[in-house]
Amino acid sequence: MTEDGDSAELSRPARRQAEIAAYVVQHGSVSANDLVEAFGVSVMTVHRDLDELERQGVVRKYRGGVSAQPTSVFESNVAYRLTTxxxxxxxxxxxxxxxxxxxxxxxxxxxxxxxxxxxxxxxxxxxxxxxxxxxxxxxxxxxxxxxxxxxxxxxxxxxxxxxxxxxxxxxxxxxxxxxxxxxxxxxxxxxxxxxxxxxxxxxxxxxxxxxxxxxxxxxxxxxxxxxxxxxxxxxxxxxxxxxxxxxxxxxxxxxxxxxxxxxx
Structure with missing residues (x-):
C-alpha cells in the first residue's frame, strides 16, 4: 500500500484512490477506520480520497463508512484504468x-x-x-x-x-x-x-x-x-x-x- 506524505508525487493520490476503490469493491462496504489501517494513512487523507471517489461516482459514502458503486462504474474510472x-x-x-x-x-x-x-x-x-x-x-x-x-x-x-x-x-x-x-x-x-x-x-x-x-x-x-x-x-x-x-x-x-x- 502507498504511504501518506506531503512530498508525495502528484500521481500518488490517484494511485492510492484506485487502490482504495478496489479495496471497497472487494469488501463491499468498509469503514474509514478500516481504510486508515489498511493503507497506513491519516483519517483526513482517507476522507479526502473518499470525497474524490464519490465525486467521480465510484463509491457511495454513508455515515460511518463507504460502499461500492456497480463494478462497471468502477472499471470506467480513470484512476483505476491508469493502474491496470x-x-x-x-x-x-x-x-x-x-x-x-x-x-x-x-x-x-x-x-x-x-x-x-x-x-x-x-x-x-x-x-x-x-x-x-x-x-x-x-x-x-x-x-x-x-x-x-x-x-x-x-x-x-x-x-x-x-x-x-x-x-x-x-x-x-x-x-x-x-x-x-x-x-x-x-x-x-x-x-x-x-x-x-x-x-x-x-x-x-x-x-x-x-x-x-x-x-x-x-x-x-x-x-x-x-x-x-x-x-x-x-x-x-x-x-x-x-x-x-x-x-x-x-x-x-x-x-x-x-x-x-x-x-x-
Missing part, C-alpha cells in the same frame, strides 16, 4: 508506434491504452494529434512540433475526458490518417463498451479516420459489456499483447480479424 495492465499497454503502444510516420494526423480516444502512445511520439514529429482525453491533452502540450486539436464537449470527471454530442460533432468535423482506440471488452466478433455516451464518441471517431487501430490487452478478451461498439472487422488492425492465449488469437483471425501480437 500497465506493462501490457506499454508493449501494445510500442508496437502501435511503428504505424505512425512524421506528417500524419492521429486521433486518440480517451483510453489509457492510447495514452501510452503519447509518451512515444516525441521523435516522430511533426504530427497533428486530436484527442478528447484530458491527460493526453496535458502531455501533448509539452511536445514540440505537435499540432494539438483538443476535442471539447461535456467534461466527465470519472473519465477525465470530454464527450457527449458536442464532442461527437467536433470529431466528425475531422478526418485523420489514423485512429488509436480501446474498449472495455471484445468477443470473437465485436467490440463493446459499458457506457452508451462513450460509444457515441468512439463511433464518431471510427467514421472520421482512415486507418482504425484497436488496442486491447488480454484482460479485455472474452468479456462482456452492455453496448456494442462495432464489428472487429471494422478495424484495420487489432493489437493484443503476447499474454493473449493463442487459441483466442486464432479465433479472432478465423473471423476475419487482422490481429497483431505485441511482445512484452
Amino acid at each position: 495492465a500497465q506493462a501490457e499497454k506499454s508493449a501494445i503502444a510500442r508496437h502501435a508506434r511503428a504505424m505512425i510516420e512524421p506528417g500524419m494526423s492521429v486521433m486518440l480516444d480517451d483510453s489509457t491504452s492510447a495514452l501510452a502512445l503519447v509518451e512515444l511520439l516525441e521523435d516522430i514529429t511533426p504530427l497533428t494529434v486530436a484527442t478528447n482525453f484530458l491527460p493526453a491533452i496535458t502531455r501533448l502540450t509539452a511536445l514540440r512540433d505537435v499540432t494539438l486539436l483538443a476535442l471539447g464537449g461535456i467534461y466527465s470527471a470519472t473519465h477525465d475526458s470530454f464527450g457527449g454530442m458536442p464532442c461527437a460533432e467536433a470529431v466528425e468535423a475531422l478526418h485523420t490518417d489514423l485512429l488509436f482506440c480501446s474498449v472495455s471488452a471484445i468477443s470473437a466478433t465485436h467490440a463493446f463498451h459499458q457506457e452508451q455516451e462513450i460509444v457515441l464518441v468512439k463511433q464518431a471517431m471510427l467514421r472520421s479516420a482512415g486507418t482504425k487501430v484497436l488496442l486491447v490487452d488480454h484482460g479485455k478478451l472474452q468479456r462482456t459489456a452492455l453496448h456494442r461498439l462495432a464489428p472487429l472487422t471494422d478495424f484495420d488492425v487489432v493489437v493484443v499483447d503476447e499474454k493473449t492465449p493463442e487459441d483466442l488469437v486464432r479465433g479472432l483471425r478465423d473471423h476475419g480479424v487482422t490481429v497483431e501480437v505485441a511482445p512484452l
Whole structure:
C-alpha cells in the first residue's frame, strides 16, 4: 500500500484512490477506520480520497463508512484504468508506434491504452494529434512540433475526458490518417463498451479516420459489456499483447480479424 506524505508525487493520490476503490469493491462496504489501517494513512487523507471517489461516482459514502458503486462504474474510472495492465499497454503502444510516420494526423480516444502512445511520439514529429482525453491533452502540450486539436464537449470527471454530442460533432468535423482506440471488452466478433455516451464518441471517431487501430490487452478478451461498439472487422488492425492465449488469437483471425501480437 502507498504511504501518506506531503512530498508525495502528484500521481500518488490517484494511485492510492484506485487502490482504495478496489479495496471497497472487494469488501463491499468498509469503514474509514478500516481504510486508515489498511493503507497506513491519516483519517483526513482517507476522507479526502473518499470525497474524490464519490465525486467521480465510484463509491457511495454513508455515515460511518463507504460502499461500492456497480463494478462497471468502477472499471470506467480513470484512476483505476491508469493502474491496470500497465506493462501490457506499454508493449501494445510500442508496437502501435511503428504505424505512425512524421506528417500524419492521429486521433486518440480517451483510453489509457492510447495514452501510452503519447509518451512515444516525441521523435516522430511533426504530427497533428486530436484527442478528447484530458491527460493526453496535458502531455501533448509539452511536445514540440505537435499540432494539438483538443476535442471539447461535456467534461466527465470519472473519465477525465470530454464527450457527449458536442464532442461527437467536433470529431466528425475531422478526418485523420489514423485512429488509436480501446474498449472495455471484445468477443470473437465485436467490440463493446459499458457506457452508451462513450460509444457515441468512439463511433464518431471510427467514421472520421482512415486507418482504425484497436488496442486491447488480454484482460479485455472474452468479456462482456452492455453496448456494442462495432464489428472487429471494422478495424484495420487489432493489437493484443503476447499474454493473449493463442487459441483466442486464432479465433479472432478465423473471423476475419487482422490481429497483431505485441511482445512484452
